[in-house]
Amino acid sequence: MNKPESIREKLNLMMQLSPPHEVKDKPPEIYPQLYFESALDSEEMEAKTRVSNSVPDESIIPSETSSNVIPSDKTMLIERTLRSGQSIRYDGHVVVMGDVNPGAEIVAGGHIIVFGALRGVAHAGAFGNKNAVVTACRLSPTQLRIANHITRAPDDEEVNPRQPEVAKISGDGVIIEKYYPGWDRGF
Amino acid sequence: MGEVIVVTSGKGGVGKTTTTANLGTGLAKLGYSVVLMDTDIGLRNLDVVLGLENRIVYDIVDVTNGHCRLKQALIKDKRFDGMFLLPAAQTKEKTAVTPDQMVELCNNLRQEYDYVVIDCPAGIEQGFKNAIAGAEKAIVVTTPEVAAVRDADRVIGLLEAAGIKEPQLIINRIRAEMVKHGDMMDIDDIIDILAVELLGVVPEDSLIVVSTNKGEPAVLEAGSKAGEAYRNISRRLTGENVPIMPLEVNEGIMKRLRKLIGMK
Secondary structure (H helix, E strand, C coil), X not given: CCCCCCCECCCCEEEECCCHHHHCCCXXXXXXXXXXXXXXXXXXXXXXXXXXXXXXXXXXXXXXXXXXXXXXXXXXXXXXXXXXXXXXXXXXXXXXXXXXXXXXXXXXXXXXXXEEEECCEEEECCCXXXXXXXXXXXXXXXXXXXXXXXXXXXXXXXCCCCCCEEEEEECCEEEEEECCCCHHXXX | CXXXXXXXXXXXXXXXXXXXXXXXXXXXXXXXXXXXXXXCCCCXXXXXXXXXXXXXXXXXXXXXXXXXXXXXXXXXXXXXXXXXXXXXXXXXCHHHCCHHXXXXXXXXXXXXXXXXXXXXXXXXXXXXXXXXXXXXXEEEEECCCHHHHHHHHHXXXXXXXXXXXXCEEEEEEECHHHHHHCCCCCHHHHHHHHCCEEEEEEECCCHHHHHHHHCCCHHHCCCCHHHHHHHHHHHHHCCCCCCCCCCCCCCCHHHHHHHHHCCC
C-alpha cells in the first residue's frame, strides 16, 4: 500500500491533560461544562447554542457509544473568518469558509474543516472521539487537539504548509498528512 | 514568602508587557523562581512576547472558575526552569475575574515563588483594579512624553489610594539625542512631576521589536542596550545597587571630528 510521501513527521510535543494513569480514553471532563455555558460572538450562533442546550443531560456526559458516532448532518457552517478572541463550540462537525486567526478557537465534537488558513486553536473530537480529524487548506495552528491529545508545532521549525493537510490520531500521537481525495483510503 | 509586583502605566503601549517579560526573565536568569501573570483578559500578549503562546491549555479564568488547578495552568518557560507564565484568557472579558479572586490567587502564588510579576492592562477600569488587587509593590512604566507622564501621575494617585505605597518608576524608550536637543523630556523633568523613586531607564532599541516578534526577551540578547538596562533593573529589584546607565548619544563622524578640533 502506498503511503503518501509527504507525511509530515509527528508533531513534537504531546502533552497529556492529566497524568497518564488517569487519562485512558476519557475526554477531559472540563469540556462539557465549558462548552455549554460559554457565550458565542455573533448572533446567528446563539440560536444553535440554545438548541444544543436543550439536549438532555445524559449526552453531556459522554458515554462509550455516543462519543464515537457523530451523525454527518450534525454540522455547523461558518461563512466568515474567525478573529482573535472568537470561539466556536459545537457538539458536531464544524466547517469554516474563511480563516481562523491566532487567538480564535474551535471546539467541536466531530471533525473540523477549515477552507482557509487555520492559525488558531482547533479541538476536534472534544468528547473523546479519536477518529475526528482536523483539516485545513493551510494547517498552521498554534495548538491542535484531537480528543485528549494536545500537540503543537516543534519550536525550531518554520511551519509553512503549501497544500491542504489533515491531522489525525495514529497510534500514540497525532500525525499530519497531505490531504487529497482518497487520503484515507491509501490511494 | 514572595513579592507580588504589578507593572502598570495607565497609558497603553508604553512597554508594560515588554517590561514584565524582560524583568521576569532577568529575575529567572539570576536564579529566582518567578511567576509572570497576564491580567489583560481578552487582549493577551504576554504569551506571545515570551514565545509561549502555543503551549497554553488553561488560563487565569479557568483557574479562578475552578475548572483546573493552578499548577495545570502554569506554563513552564522554554528557557528557564524557575519561570512560569499564567496566561490570560483570550475569549473572555475583564469582568470574568474579580479583585477578590485575584487576591486569593496572588496569596497562593506568593507561598511558593520568589517573585510574582503581574502585567496590568492599559486603563484604570476593571482590568486595572483586578491587577492591583493582589499586589503589594508596583512599578509604573512611562515614556518621556507629556501624555504618558500625565497618565502615569493619575495611576500613581490611584495606586497610593489603593494602599500600594511608594511605587517605583521605569522610564522606557528614551532617546538620548532628542533629550539632548530638548525635544524630549529629561529624566529629571519626569521625576520632578511624578516624585517617585526611579527604578531604571530603558533606551529606545529597535532590537525590542525583533525580540517581541520572535518571542525571545531582550535580556537574553548580549548586544541589546535595552536588554542591558532590563538586566540592571532586575538586579536593582533584588536589592543590588546598580548605577543607572548614562544616556549615550550616537555621534556622527563629523561631530566627533569637530569636537576633536574644538569646534562645537
